[in-house]
Amino acid sequence: MNTYKCLHFKYIDMQQLLDTAEKIRTMEIRGAGRIAEAASAALRxxxxxxKVTNIKDFNKKVDEAANILIQTRPTAVSLPNAVQLTKRHTATEVSEAREEILRNxxxxxxxxxxxxxxxxxxxAKxxxxxDVIMTHCNSHAAxxxxxxxxxxxxxxSVIATESRPRRQGLITIKELNDHGIPTTLIVDSAVRYCMKDVDTVIVGADAITINGALVNKVGTSQLALAANEARKNLLCVAETFKFSPKTIQGDMIDIEERSPEEVIDSDILAGMPNVKVKNPAFDITPAEYIDMIITEVGAFPPQMAYTIIKEHLGWEFTKMG
Ligand SMILES: O=C(COP(=O)(O)O)[C@H](O)[C@H](O)COP(=O)(O)O
Structure with a gap:
């Protein structure tokens, strides 16, 4: 029985929130933006x-729920940021605190x-x-x-990578096809070969650190290297809530390691005792490979991450758990 199902017995009133947490963990809900929205709505x-009437008990319950949501996936900083933006309040009465959280x-x-x-x-400017655009994984922002x-x-037209092992590229090509945009699907290892045909690479973000590094679907850094070598621009598209305030304090972004079964059938693997599987879900692209980060408040060079965090998220976020 998984963690969330165990918790069902303990927190009956939390069932809907636990269901959302489980959907995020199993990637039924995925993509940094969607995860953030689902968590905020679940908390609301x-x-x-x-049902408690005492503000201390209320805050404790909110914190408990917030932690369950935050622990579902470790890399997308949009998740703790969204939860923090949702749960913060200054009220001393439960009814006011509830109202404030709903408004948030x-x-x-x-x-x-x-x-x-x-x-x-x-x-779009x-x-x-x-232009021929190359994109990776499935980013709603991109x-x-x-x-x-x-x-x-x-x-x-678009060249879209398959994005092994979960093949989110197949979601991307479906969306592009539905828009009527001419699209070519390639396997991830064809990125460098195809880069000569590309004008601009456009990717999303799970997190952007204080030094302007981009954390996104594993393989992004290979795209960036190939784009840099071929002198093609790489644009990252990321809402301000994907910047990581905790990296100001020196914290690193956790890179999620997922199950070997996403990569190879467990029976086949069991027959090869000398083989193990490493399955990191994300990688890190240094700032020097990124031409511009497109946010909802403007287009910035990655070196301006500090300003974005300070002006759009605030210092209180650096204390977040
Ligand atoms: O890496 C991924 C998805 O990874 P996963 O499929 O493991 O969640 C996306 O590029 C970012 O989350 C941005 O997506 P969006 O722009 O939709 O927020």
């Missing part, structure tokens, strides 16, 4: 069901939706008629830029 809905969640969800649109508009440029009438 849970807060409506908390609604504001976060509204702003997250608007951010996608805004990033699309800003990023960097795409020219005739897709917002690509589809906005296409809807503006720019004649563009």
């Amino acid at each position: 809905d849970y807060v409506l069901r908390i 969640a609604d504001r976060f969800l509204e702003q997250a939706g608007q951010a996608l649109e805004k990033m699309g508009e800003i990023g 960097r795409i020219h008629d005739g 897709l917002s830029v690509i589809t906005t440029a296409f809807e503006q009438g720019k004649d563009i």
Whole structure:
């Protein structure tokens, strides 16, 4: 029985939140932006069901729920940021605290939706008629830029990587196909070979650190290396809530290691006692490989991560658990 199912017995009133946590853990809900939105909404809905009348007990329950959500996936910093933006309040009465949290969640969800649109508009200015764009994995932020440029009438096409082992690239090509955008699917190892045909690489982000490094789906750093070698631009599209305040304090971003079964059948692996599997879900691209980070508040060089964190997330976030 998994952790969340065990918790079901202990916290009956938390069932919906535990279901969301499980969906995030198993990647039924995935992508840094969607994870953040789902967590914020789950916390909002849970807060409506908390029955205690004492503010201390209320805060304890909120913290408990927040921690369950945060622990589902370790890398996407959008998750703790969204939870923190949702749960913070200054109230001394339960009813006021509840109201504040509901308002926070609604504001976060509204702003997250608007951010996608805004990033699309800003990023599309960097795409020219005739451009070939390479993208990796499945990023709603990156897709917002690509589809906005296409809807503006720019004649563009996309090369999308498969993104082993979970093959999120298949979600990307479906979305691009539904928009009518000419798309070529390639395996991840064809990235360097195909780079000569590319004008701009556009990827999303799970986290951006204080030194402007990009944490995104494993393989992103290979795209960046190949793009750099071929002198092609790499744009990262990321809402401000994907910047990591804790990296100011020296904290590192945890890189999620996922099950070997995503890579190879466990029966086949069992027959090869000298073989083990390493399955990191993300990797790190240094700032010098990134031309621009497109956020909902503007396009910035990665070196401006400090300013984004300070102005759009605030110092209180560095104390987050
Ligand atoms: O790496 C991934 C998804 O990884 P996974 O499939 O493991 O969650 C995406 O590029 C970012 O999360 C950004 O996505 P978005 O722009 O949609 O937030």
